[in-house]
Amino acid sequence: MxxxxxxxxxxxxxxxxxxxxxxxxxxxxxxxxxxxxxxxxxxxxxxxxxxxxxxxxxxxxxxxxxxxxxxxxxxxxxxxxxxxxxxxxxxxxxxxxxxxxxxxxxxxxxxxxxxxxxxxxxxxxxxxxxxxxxxxxxxxxxxxxxxxxxxxxxxxxxxxxxxxxxxxxxxxxxxxxxxxxxxxxxxxxxxxxxxxxxxxxxxxxxxxxxxxxxxxxxxxxxxxxxxxxxxxxxxxxxxxxxxxxxxxxxxxxxxxxxxxxNPKTLGVPGGVESAPNPVSPRSAAEIADLGWTSDLVSARASTQDRLARSLEREKLGLEGFDLEPRRATLRLRNETYGAPAQAIGRAARAMSRILPASVEEFVIVPSEKGMPASAVTLRRSDLEALENEAADQMLARTGFGEAPRDTPKMDLEEYPRFLWSLAPYFGYATFDPDGPFRIDVGASLRGEFQFTPNIIASGSINKKIVGNLDEVTRVSESQLPRVRTDYAEYAREADPRIPRLTLGFYGKPATQLYSRLTLGYLEPMYAGASAELLWKPSDSRFALGAELNYVERRDYDMLFGLQGNETTDPVSGITRSFPHVNGHVSAYYDFGKGYNAQLDVGRYIAGDTGATLTFTREFVNGWRIGAFATVTDVSSEDFGEGSFDKGLMFSIPVAIGTGQPSRNDTTMTIRSVQRDGGAKLAIDDRLYQRIRENHEPDVAASWGRFWR
Amino acid sequence: MTFKTTCRAGLLAGLIATLAACGNDDRRDPLLESAYESLFGGFGAEEQTPITDQQVGQALAATDRPVIRFTVLDREAEALAVEIERNGAHRTYATADRQAIVLRNGLITATRGLGGDLMSVEEDRLLGLLRGRSAGQATYVQRYLTPEDVTEALSFTCTVTPGQSSDIAQGVIRTSVTVMQAACSDGQGTAFTDSYLVDGSGEIVTSKQWLGETTGYATMQQLRR
The missing domain is CATH 2.40.160.40 (monomeric porin ompg)
Known part of the structure; x- marks a missing residue:
């Protein structure tokens, strides 16, 4: 059925x-x-x-x-x-x-x-x-x-x-x-x-x-x-x-x-994934029984084992666990549910079925790539009493805060893990006058080696099967180093290609601080190192970040070679070089009701300095529609057609199409013209979005999914 | 279409059919598989047939827990569900395919896993009239998630009317019941009529309930309490 x-x-x-x-x-x-x-x-x-x-x-x-x-x-x-x-x-x-x-x-x-x-x-x-x-x-x-x-x-x-x-x-x-x-x-x-x-x-x-x-x-x-x-x-x-x-x-x-x-009305309401486990209520006698605490160590081990198996059935991961007579702390890895509230709700119900009855307080610490991102505190008696009530009643009795200092350590028994997948991919290019829309379709083999939850090597290799992206022949003169306008060269020469191959380290150096260091082939055109630091208090609508990159241009075949940071313009014949170092300081603000803004100030790939302003409307189910504009010290004459870099961004959650829970989305960025000014690296694991999803405003917005 | 492109299209179709996301990485979504399933009914989806008396007998013999038969009328989908948990007055029943139905005295108060699930209800007044087999008006609230994942509460006024009494036999249940009807409207164009068979103890042993835009009407039959 x-x-x-x-x-x-x-x-x-x-x-x-x-x-x-x-x-x-x-x-x-x-x-x-x-x-x-x-x-x-x-x-x-x-x-x-x-x-x-x-x-x-x-x-x-x-x-x-x-x-x-x-x-x-x-x-x-x-x-x-x-x-x-x-x-x-x-x-x-x-x-x-x-x-x-x-x-x-x-x-x-x-x-x-x-x-x-x-x-x-x-x-x-x-x-x-x-x-x-x-x-x-x-x-x-x-x-x-x-x-x-x-x-x-x-x-x-x-x-x-x-x-x-x-x-x-x-x-x-x-x-x-x-x-x-x-x-x-x-x-x-x-x-x-x-x-x-x-x-x-x-x-x-x-x-x-x-x-x-x-x-x-x-x-x-x-x-x-x-x-x-x-x-x-x-x-x-x-x-x-x-x-x-x-x-x-x-x-x-x-x-x-x-x-x-309309993102508000598209898709199966509530999704079609299977039912959660019900809450298992306790009797007063069970709650009073602390007999099991006489051997806390072995009780902890056996409870952790059963909880890990139960979470696995919910497609969740136990990353760490601590058990006290009246309190349990779960470090939770969610790679399945787009709404973090649903992951927390399912984990809480699994805990209610497994933990000794005397344990009243559940602390759930959502972990993103091994970074404890927040702490959600629930009372077990509330779970029992409010399972069949309006979800906002449970929300009113749930505590949100920073991940505690004594967050349980990562349990590394299952590591290292190797994950791979083979799936179709598509690539596209827009607004070339010779062919206003071009598309490639092919197969993408992806692998990920997780040394620990927070040290991850990942990469993919794509092989085109059909498409016409390589037919882009239009060359246009650039007054800047050709940091992006050589895309046609890459499209022609790179098949098969390795879009990314990186080693990433993720960390939480202090409370409210998150860090990322990515090494390797960072994006289709650049390789090097990228370091990022994010400050995001869990109850705040405001966040600050900084990113520093050291990059070199990749060969046109998008395999392992590099070609140095010098480009020659095919029209003018002028050779220009650009710096290895670029980076930004970023400010993020969540206005509420889904309206978000981001301001990046810094040096762009071509060495130009300036700022990017991005406005996004985000929907609770994960749709994001935004517009961005970048103004740098490059004059509009030097920038060329379009005068400055700007575009639109559409991000559609995969769950809309499948009805199954997923944290993935398909993102399309449409630029009116791709030029060389105001160009940023296309790094795919920046911190802000993933960390923010676990913080109170975002979790509360989709709280209706807690009981789903 | 030239020979070469035909070949490539064939290759692509083959690729999609065979390689629609294989591997051990669950995070990569089976997009194409899902699209294929939604268009062609899935890889080897079985034909839906009503549950036979024989299957009911087997199910009742296999467990001594309470069992219900649950049917989504518009989908002609039918399943047996076994009680897996009790929380206060609420009973959670689960099908073999991990869908769940929650009953309070036989009234469906929630579903999970059907798509467009009924998340929760405010049912005290309605249930009071039904259990007392008395006529009257009651407010009744249903909560659903919208496709945006926002909770939407539909507030109904229901007019409850008792009907005839009769004896019924279903599963291992033999009892006499009164037909109850609840005609509900939210005053904004959404209206439905639910019907219930309520026994002498005030338990709803059979019902036909409206469970929202996506699911429509569903029937529930208790086979063992």
Missing amino acids: ARRAGIAALLAGATALAGAVQAETVPSFNLYGLPGLVDMPDANMAPDATLALTYGRMGTANRGSVSFQIAPRLVGTFRYTGIENFDHRASADGVYYDRSFDLRFQILTEGDWRPSVVVGLQDFIGTGIYSGEYLVATKTLRPGLQVTGGLGWGRLASYNGFEGFGERSEEILGTGGQPTTDRWFRGDIAPFGGIAWSPNERLTFKVEYSSDEYVTETAQAGFEHNSPINLGMDYRFKSGTQLSVYYAHGSTLAAQLTYAM
Whole structure:
């Protein structure tokens, strides 16, 4: 039955993956990949945390976008556009590729009489081809009928505008990537508006008056603008996916597919893993019995043995154990459960079934790579009394603190351990004008030799089976040492490759302090040594870290050779060198409700100094969606296309797809352009995330999993 | 598709089928295997058949502990579960596949391992009416985890009505019972009707209960108390 039920739940999950039927409705999306009419915006907001992917085509332009509802009133969009037959010096084979970012904020929410009002910045740090701003209001007159009216600036004031404030540059910027503040809300203003009518929940019909004359496309891509009136129709599938067709500007047919998902509603609720053991309650007579303490040493040994076996059935590891007449301390290794509360809950129940009845206090010390990360203190009588109550009752009676000084020593009986696995892998590259999306798929053999829980040698070797990453041929000149832009060389020459091969030492030098030393082939392009120190009090939302690296460039074949820190530019022929040493000081802050920020200040691989700011929204189930930007002392001219390093990060927990508990995730980082400025090492075992997961704010957030 | 790419695609499919994460490292997730299982019903998944009287007899003979039959109606999945623990008034029953059902006087108060599990309930008033075989209104709260792992509490108002009495025989239980119905609604569009057979001691010996969006209705039958 487990399998069948599991599969049914998985299927439910798979259906959810195909676009969950959401309680709140996802609004209709426009050709810019944001809530709107046909080409014009409206003032609707998607439900909080909606992640929407759109792909549309209008005339000769392909537009793809990803939008994220950052907060209930704030949405951000990244768009990638290719306009064919576009006459511009940056076009590749006649196709002009453009990346742009939008931000939209809801000033007023809709009321009985009041419309929703939204202000938007379109293409606000790009090259400026889509640059425009707007103020738009939408009112629902009756269910299924909405009217929208707004004022546009920039591109959205190109048709029938009137004079506004100041002058506005029309130039398409060469390098792009700078916030175009000097243009915002400048120049002409034009009105736009429209009506959306949904006769039922499947269909929406739209008509709009557009204030966009498509000047650039008309001049450079042969676009015909005959009319400001655009017509559209959306069909909403049962899964929530939207198919839209449009007739735009009296000349052009367009179509778009919109796929919306939400990290809050995707996946099997609570997972499909097997049931935990129930709590085993004690009688008063048993609790009073201290007879077993006469031979504490042998009682400890035999109890530890049975507890270790019981934890193993829960896919948990006993890393250390201490038993006193009234208290037991378990040093717990969790490599299974994404929610630490679940690991703690399962361990506590195993303890309740095995430990002598007089033991009342359970101290569970979650251990990350041998580093005791915190201490969770539970009373056994609370476990007995609250097993069938709301989980927050148990949370209220649970103590959180630093791992105690006398944390039980690591039990090394099972060490050294050797673990290996063979599994498929994929690699990808985006936004190369010659092939905007490239992917490799192959087999990855991974091995890990654990001398002790905190001294670990690990590595992997990948062999490609199919893919086209090696077809990247575009070389572009760099004014910096080519610390990242030689990626095409690596993609071509490295097969099979060893992405990483490292020896890691993890430690806890003092309370609230965690350390890491990694030696070897640290990442695909660099080898050397990396040392990190993290200060993170267990009850704090704030943490500080420092990382110091000594690196040398690896050979293009990504095997064992090194090639020194000198690079020669294939275009200019100039040879440049860069330092061996780089590193950062980092500050981390958890604002609560899943909003996190990280600031790194230091020296980057190419020797440039500067800072990276990262904002992330994290969900209790492990989804993370973030954006980062790095500004260094490299000028935007020297940096090249994009002006400075920036990008988006999407991290999806594996458990969403499988329904089974897991601490793993799949992380994709999308940079608009990979250049050499602001480049950091891609080390995969940095401390902050893993340590923080065991601290009170994170454990409490997923506490509902304690009894799962 | 050229011959070469066909070959490679075949090789890839073979690789995925045979090597979908092998090794001794549990931390590496069997992603493809799970995807395959969800699409094609798993590697050699058996056809689900109802539990036969013979299986019930075998199960009752194999243990002297309390046994229930548990069925998830929408999934047509059925299993026998044996009592493995008692904590106060709560009894935990487990199936051979490590799924668990918790009963209090025969009322399902929690499930584990079904997917979309009922985590806990506030059932005192509802259970009081059912056990007294009396009509009335009762509040009833069910708690679930959302896909985000946040606890969600659904608060219902239930109207309880007693029905006819009859004699039943199931497993080793022979008793006379009263039919009870509880029509529950949260006032926001979620509504269900549970039914129970309650014996003279106030124990629910058979029930059909709604266990949330994911599981839907499930039936429970006590075969031995």
